[in-house]
Amino acid sequence: MHPKSLLIATIALLMAGPGPAFAAGGHGHGQAHAHDTAAIGRPAAVSAARRTIRVEMHDNHFTPDTLRVKAGETIRFVVTNKGDFLHEFSLGTAAMHAEHQKTMAVMMEHGMLTPTGIDAERMKMDHSAMPGMDHGVGHDHANGVLVEPGKTADFAWTFDKTVDLEFACNVPGHYEAGMVGTVVIGR
Amino acid sequence: MHREPHTLSRRAALRLAAAAGLAGVVTAHAGRHAFAAADRALDLAVERTRITIDGETTRAIAIGGSIPAPTLRWREGEEVVVRVTNRLDEPTSIHWHGLLLEGVMDGAPGFNGFAPIMPGETYTYRFVLRQAGTYWYHSHSAGQEQEGMYGAIVIEPAGRDPVRADRDHVVLLSDHTAEAPAAVLRKLRISEGYYNNGRRTLVDFFRDAERDGFSATLRDRLAWGKMRMDATDLADVTGYRFLVNGKGVRDHWTGLFRPGERVRLRIINGSAMSIFDVRIPGLAMTVVAADGQDVMPVRVDEFRIGVGETYDVIVLAREDRAYTVFAEPIDRSGYARATLAPREGMAGEIPEQRPRTVLTMADMGMDHGGMDHGDMDHGGSDHAAMGHGAHGAHGGSAGHADPAPARAVGWADAATPPGAKALAYDDLQSLTRTADLREPAHVIDLRLTGMMSRYVWTLNGRAFDDGEPIRVAYGDRVRIRFINTTMMAHPMHLHGMFMELENGRTGRLPRKHVVLVPPGRTLSVLVTANEPGEWPLHCHLLYHMASGMMARFVVEPRAARL
Amino acid sequence: MKIVMIALGLLVLAATPVRAAGPEHAERFHEELPILATLRVERLEHRRYDGANTVDWRLHGWIGDGTNKLWFDSEGHRTTDGDVEEAEVRLLYSRMVSEFWDVQAGVRHDLRPRPQTTYGVLGVRGTAPWFIETSAHAFVAEDGALSARLEAEHDLLITGSLVLQPSVEVNLSSRRVHEREIGRGVTDVELGLRLRYEFAREFAPYVGVVWERKLGQTADLARAHGEDAGNLSFVTGVRFWF
Numbered sequence: 001m002h003p004k005s006l007l008i009a010t011i012a013l014l015m016a017g018p019g020p021a022f023a024a025g026g027h028g029h030g031q032a033h034a035h036d037t038a039a040i041g042r043p044a045a046v047s048a049a050r051r052t053i054r055v056e057m058h059d060n061h062f063t064p065d066t067l068r069v070k071a072g073e074t075i076r077f078v079v080t081n082k083g084d085f086l087h088e089f090s091l092g093t094a095a096m097h098a099e100h101q102k103t104m105a106v107m108m109e110h111g112m113l114t115p116t117g118i119d120a121e122r123m124k125m126d127h128s129a130m131p132g133m134d135h136g137v138g139h140d141h142a143n144g145v146l147v148e149p150g151k152t153a154d155f156a157w158t159f160d161k162t163v164d165l166e167f168a169c170n171v172p173g174h175y176e177a178g179m180v181g182t183v184v185i186g187r
Numbered sequence: 188m189h190r191e192p193h194t195l196s197r198r199a200a201l202r203l204a205a206a207a208g209l210a211g212v213v214t215a216h217a218g219r220h221a222f223a224a225a226d227r228a229l230d231l232a233v234e235r236t237r238i239t240i241d242g243e244t245t246r247a248i249a250i251g252g253s254i255p256a257p258t259l260r261w262r263e264g265e266e267v268v269v270r271v272t273n274r275l276d277e278p279t280s281i282h283w284h285g286l287l288l289e290g291v292m293d294g295a296p297g298f299n300g301f302a303p304i305m306p307g308e309t310y311t312y313r314f315v316l317r318q319a320g321t322y323w324y325h326s327h328s329a330g331q332e333q334e335g336m337y338g339a340i341v342i343e344p345a346g347r348d349p350v351r352a353d354r355d356h357v358v359l360l361s362d363h364t365a366e367a368p369a370a371v372l373r374k375l376r377i378s379e380g381y382y383n384n385g386r387r388t389l390v391d392f393f394r395d396a397e398r399d400g401f402s403a404t405l406r407d408r409l410a411w412g413k414m415r416m417d418a419t420d421l422a423d424v425t426g427y428r429f430l431v432n433g434k435g436v437r438d439h440w441t442g443l444f445r446p447g448e449r450v451r452l453r454i455i456n457g458s459a460m461s462i463f464d465v466r467i468p469g470l471a472m473t474v475v476a477a478d479g480q481d482v483m484p485v486r487v488d489e490f491r492i493g494v495g496e497t498y499d500v501i502v503l504a505r506e507d508r509a510y511t512v513f514a515e516p517i518d519r520s521g522y523a524r525a526t527l528a529p530r531e532g533m534a535g536e537i538p539e540q541r542p543r544t545v546l547t548m549a550d551m552g553m554d555h556g557g558m559d560h561g562d563m564d565h566g567g568s569d570h571a572a573m574g575h576g577a578h579g580a581h582g583g584s585a586g587h588a589d590p591a592p593a594r595a596v597g598w599a600d601a602a603t604p605p606g607a608k609a610l611a612y613d614d615l616q617s618l619t620r621t622a623d624l625r626e627p628a629h630v631i632d633l634r635l636t637g638m639m640s641r642y643v644w645t646l647n648g649r650a651f652d653d654g655e656p657i658r659v660a661y662g663d664r665v666r667i668r669f670i671n672t673t674m675m676a677h678p679m680h681l682h683g684m685f686m687e688l689e690n691g692r693t694g695r696l697p698r699k700h701v702v703l704v705p706p707g708r709t710l711s712v713l714v715t716a717n718e719p720g721e722w723p724l725h726c727h728l729l730y731h732m733a734s735g736m737m738a739r740f741v742v743e744p745r746a747a748r749l
Numbered sequence: 750m751k752i753v754m755i756a757l758g759l760l761v762l763a764a765t766p767v768r769a770a771g772p773e774h775a776e777r778f779h780e781e782l783p784i785l786a787t788l789r790v791e792r793l794e795h796r797r798y799d800g801a802n803t804v805d806w807r808l809h810g811w812i813g814d815g816t817n818k819l820w821f822d823s824e825g826h827r828t829t830d831g832d833v834e835e836a837e838v839r840l841l842y843s844r845m846v847s848e849f850w851d852v853q854a855g856v857r858h859d860l861r862p863r864p865q866t867t868y869g870v871l872g873v874r875g876t877a878p879w880f881i882e883t884s885a886h887a888f889v890a891e892d893g894a895l896s897a898r899l900e901a902e903h904d905l906l907i908t909g910s911l912v913l914q915p916s917v918e919v920n921l922s923s924r925r926v927h928e929r930e931i932g933r934g935v936t937d938v939e940l941g942l943r944l945r946y947e948f949a950r951e952f953a954p955y956v957g958v959v960w961e962r963k964l965g966q967t968a969d970l971a972r973a974h975g976e977d978a979g980n981l982s983f984v985t986g987v988r989f990w991f
Contacts, residue, residue: 059618060349060484084620085483094447105486115483115616173484176473176501178351178449369783376815377787381950388906412879415849638848640876643815734782 037143040091040163044156049076055167057147059083060174065181067167074158081147085115088169090144091157091183101170108172115171117148159185225313226265231256231281233304233326234274238335238363240428241435245365247335248275248326254433255359255457256324256338263319263345269312271304278303278328281312282682283340284495285322285479285700288314290720293682295327298739299720303328319344320479321453321497323359330368333459333729335433337361341453342479349618350475352451352501356442360465360492360514360523362427362458363435371424372730375642382425385518385543386417410548415640416674418546421598422518423642423675423730424460429516429523439534441526446507450527451475452500456492459729462676462703463492463514463523464601468538470510470527472500474610480685480698481618490610491517491601493678493703495727498610502527511535517601517676519543541602544595551674552707598676598706612690612710615697621687623715624694627666631657633738635671635679635704635726642734644673644726650735657724658741659716668711669704677731678703681740683722686712701727716742786812787990792943794986795829796959802829805984811843818843820853825861836860839870850875857888862929867891880904895923896931902941912953916941925966930974932966945988954987 037043053075056063060083069075079089090100107113112122144167145153159165165183168175231251238247238254250256250271261267273279280303282294290299292314304310319342326336339357364371374381387408396404411418434440444450452472456463466472466489474485476499484501492498492514504510509528516522519540526535595602603609637644646654659665667686669679680701687696689711696713704710725737788810796803807824820843825836841855850873857868872886880903887897902916918939922931943957961980963971968978 058347058349061347061351065351173473173475173486176449176471176486176503177349177475177484178501373783373785376782376785378950384909386906386909388908390908409879415876415878415880640848641815641845 037092039161040093040096040143040165041157041159041161043142044074044158046076046154046156048158049074049156052076052078054078054080055089057081057083057087057089057169057179059085060087060169060177060179062089062167062169062179062181066184067181068184068186069159070186071162072158072160074156076154076156077145078152078154079145079147080152081149084149086113086117086146086148086171087174087179088144088146088171089153089167090170091165091167092143093164094166097166097168097170097175097180101172101175104170105172113146113171118146159183161185162187225268227261228268228270229259230270230272232272232274233279233281233336236335238433240363240430240433241437243365243428245363246367247363248331250281250324250326250336250338254335254337255361256336258339258341258357259324260341260343261316262343263316266313266315270309271312272309273304273306276306278305279331279336280304280327281324281336282327283312283314283322283324284680285320285497286314286340287317287683287685287718290683290718290722293720293722295682295723298682298723316342318342318479319348320476320481321357321455321499322479323455323457323497325457327723330372330459330729330733332457333362333364333368333371335363337457339453339455339457349481350451350499350501351449353448354442354444354450356450356452356527357432358442358452358454358512358525359430359432360454360456360458360461360463361430361433362424362461362516363430364424364427366426368459368729372733375423375730376734379423379640379642380417380420382423383417383419384425384520385419385421387419387545414551416551419518419543420546420639420674421543422460422462422516422520423728425518425520427461427516427521429458429461429463429514429521431512431514431523431525434525436522436524439524439526441528441531441533443531444504444527444529446529447503447505450502450504452502452512453497454492454500455497456494458494460494461516462494462678463516464541465490465492465498465512465514466538467502467510467512467527468536469506470502470504472502474614475499475501477615477697478685478699478701482697483616483618483695485610485614485616486608487610487614488607489601489603491703493676493701493727494729495678495680495701496699496703509533509535511537513538515540517544517598539591541591542593542595544597544600544602546674546706547597550598550706552672612688612697612702613692615688615690616692617687617695617697619695621694621696623664623713625664627713628660628663630666630668631659632668632670633657633679633724635669635673635677635736637673637675637731637736639674642730644731644734644736646724646736646738651725651737651739652735654738656721656739656741658743659714660745661716661719661742662745663716665714665716666711667714668709669702670709671704671706674706675728676703676705677736678727679724680727681714681722681724683718683720683740683742684714684716686714688712718742719744782814784812784814786810789988789990791988792986793988794955794957794984796826796982796984798980798982803827803834803982804829805986813843816845818851820855833861835862841870841872843874847875849877853886864928868896877901890926894926896936897921910947912945912947914941914943914945914955914957916943922967930967930970932968932970934965936965936967937961937963941984943984943986951991952987952989955985957984957986958982959984 053067081087112119142155145155147153162185167181167183169179233250236247236249237244247254271281280294280296291301292312293299294301296303322340324338324340325332339359428435432440471486471488474487476482478497490498507529509526512525514523591602591604601609634647636648678701685698688699688702702710702712719742722740723737724740725732790808792807794805796805803826805826809822811818811820813819820841822839827833837857837859839857841853843851843853846852853872853874855870857870859866868888868890870886870888874884877883881901883901885899889895899919902914905913907913920936922933922936925933939961941957941959943955945953945955947953959982963978971978
């Protein structure tokens with residue numbers, strides 16, 4: 001993994017938390033977070049993956065827009081941003097994405113994210129001042145990555161349940177514009 | 188002259204063919220295919236009809252048998268042929284609003300060699316679609332557009348649409364009056380304030396005096412009186428019924444969705460005179476295109492749409508319920524209403540109407556001394572002021588419980604509730620990069636001028652018939668500054684080319700065919716003059732254009748410019 | 750009569766289109782603004798005095814484009830038993846000189862009282878600041894006598910339809926005119942206050958009071974004839990236009 005991708009992935013960790021934590025002012029968010037992502041599977045080491053799925057990000061859509069996995073399967077996702085803007089690849093239910101979009105909107109407002117990238121400095125400086133943004137950096141259950149234009153990132157995920165899953169970009173407006181796809185979990 | 192010989196001879200050929208009874212099978216001229224080779228061919232008749240809106244039947248003019256005219260669904264790259272037959276007893280025309288095409292096909296009488304389509308005549312439009320998106324078409328003759336001659340154009344992109352939706356609805360806003368347009372214009376010219384039913388009265392005076400104090404209120408009234416201006420002059424014409432897709436408030440048009448679907452609404456303001464504030468209580472809207480051109484998605488709760496503008500928005504209607512698309516003209520003299528529902532026969536709740544704003548001295552351009560210092564996004568910032576909660580977007584606050592303020596002050600104030608996000612011009616950012624990054628070769632100042640009390644509307648103080656054309660050289664990059672010296676907003680429309688609005692989004696300026704210039708403000712646009720011909724540049728308020736607010740924007744071949 | 754001829758000549762000259770030849774017709778935006786015409790009966794009212802009652806009228810009409818108009822005025826009154834005591838008509842060329850002002854020139858002819866009199870007219874008409882509708886005209890009679898009339902009125906909106914209109918009219922004369930019982934100086938003043946209800950913009954009945962007062966020599970003349978110098982009347986009338 002490239003150092004830059006590592007940074008991106010780390011930041012993704014920061015943000016992967018679903019929204020209720022933020023909205024609730026930071027209380028008990030850790031549990032909520034863990035609980036929510038647990039409902040859709042669990043993060044895995046990239047080395048544990050047997051299969052790799054490559055996804056391209058464009059402005060503003062994914063190719064392909066349907067992914068097929070099997071319950072119990074661990075997948076390494078290699079995500080390349082071929083667009084001009086910052087995009088996210090995030091696994092979750094529609095409700096998780098809706099909550100996550102609120103967090104992303106706040107980060108955009110505070111300049112931690114820009115339409116084209118991540119402001120690493122602001123990420124460090126600002127988030128302590130923001131309720132809900134003070135997750136510890138050691139989350140090991142990333143359910144997605146943020147990828148700057150022209151960059152590639154990867155992560156792995158184990159799908160152990162059959163749920164209605166979407167992979168989505170929650171950068172403000174992108175989900176609504178259709179930057180979302182379906183994860184079909186087979187048996 | 189560059190193209191005239193060509194276009195005139197073509198026109199002559201068509202006339203000859205028509206005379207010989209061959210209209211429709213003409214194949215003839217160099218560089219063109221036979222009609223049979225066109226990807227799409229369409230016949231549209233323009234004829235008198237009657238339209239019934241909420242039970243009231245009035246005279247109207249239909250294109251293709253309906254009001255609005257049929258939605259034309261085309262694909263980028265196609266060549267289309269449209270044969271328009273005039274069954275009226277007056278000249279007519281059809282203009283393809285926002286489309287890039289050869290001048291004579293633009294359909295503006297008196298420009299690019301296009302002559303009006305005379306009664307009984309058929310004119311054949313033929314052009315290749317060089318763009319995708321939401322546009323519209325309408326008459327460019329007399330007041331015919333007001334009488335029903337408008338329809339939507341939806342062009343699917345040749346490649347993948349950057350926006351994905353499960354449903355696609357056209358939401359065409361218009362204003363309809365039982366009065367003949369000529370009668371409306373006559374009344375405006377004889378008695379400019381004829382239609383203003385909301386002028387401030389003694390009753391208002393005492394109400395304001397109670398709130399602001401007697402002397403402040405008196406000073407305000409005296410200041411307006413001294414200028415012989417009316418702070419309630421937001422719209423010239425009232426008595427309108429406001430329609431969505433030709434349906435009134437009672438008959439309300441319904442667009443269907445299945446809960447959870449991603450619905451694309453192509454909202455077009457095809458009114459003659461009405462600027463609308465649009466919202467869908469309970470649903471956030473993500474603006475994905477403006478004037479047919481893709482923009483970076485912006486999530487908003489409401490937006491203001493000028494006459495001739497279009498916005499494509501996406502809504503995610505998750506619940507199994509009816510929603511109301513609510514569009515109020517800025518003078519709040521009524522509203523247009525449509526329903527989004529999972530089934531026919533449902534009706535969403537109708538929200539309370541927002542208060543009408545009252546103009547201020549700022550709208551008169553009284554406090555903008557520093558306007559001319561390259562402050563190009565001034566108008567946009569002003570727009571931003573209308574969303575008090577521009578920073579409170581929080582990823583969409585649709586359904587916010589905050590009530591709208593009881594009163595609005597200044598043109599830009601839509602009485603947006605705190606916490607709600609209203610679209611500002613500054614939010615618009617093209618999805619594609621600005622292609623032409625050259626500095627403008629020169630600046631064209633276009634003062635939007637008028638004499639309200641006489642109902643005379645002009646550009647740089649000159650009515651169309653008396654004005655000099657604006658001349659630019661082919662290929663030049665120019666800046667046009669719309670300097671609004673009047674107290675009304677003017678949706679300025681350039682035919683033939685997109686204007687790139689200088690809203691601070693350098694490198695991704697939104698491409699617009701109409702820019703709504705607020706009263707007393709200056710907006711600036713960049714244009715690459717890459718479409719030769721003589722293009723109308725005019726205020727899209729029908730009666731402003733009719734009273735002279737138009738200029739000829741001539742893109743001349745370089746050789747001829749010595 | 751010479752003045753009349755000159756005035757008519759001016760009128761004809763002025764009404765000649767002055768617009769320079771534009772591009773050929775086919776190249777123009779084909780919708781030309783139509784010539785407008787309107788007729789406004791500003792007052793048609795019954796005045797109830799202490800003594801005899803009268804019917805008074807004041808109307809104007811014009812035809813033209815926004816800039817140049819052929820203007821027609823008429824005003825006068827008749828007693829309720831049918832005698833027209835005063836009747837004047839004016840035919841003017843009216844030209845826009847600014848957003849709010851027209852300059853007017855032409856002729857005035859008084860049909861009553863007899864003998865009939867003809868005047869040359871020069872004046873302005875428009876909207877003064879604070880929306881005061883104003884007109885000021887000077888008249889030159891055939892014998893060279895100068896007179897003038899100033900009128901001003903203002904619409905005060907009580908509600909959108911209920912309008913209170915104060916008005917004032919002042920007449921002046923440069924010399925004494927025996928036939929008309931007019932003295933030198935300010936001859937008379939008329940103050941009006943009318944309350945109208947606009948059922949439509951074009952149609953509004955009204956009630957009001959009018960106070961007329963002859964002044965100076967004119968007042969003396971009136972008194973000499975056994976008339977009152979001042980008169981108060983209650984009016985009911987209608988205002989309409991097309």
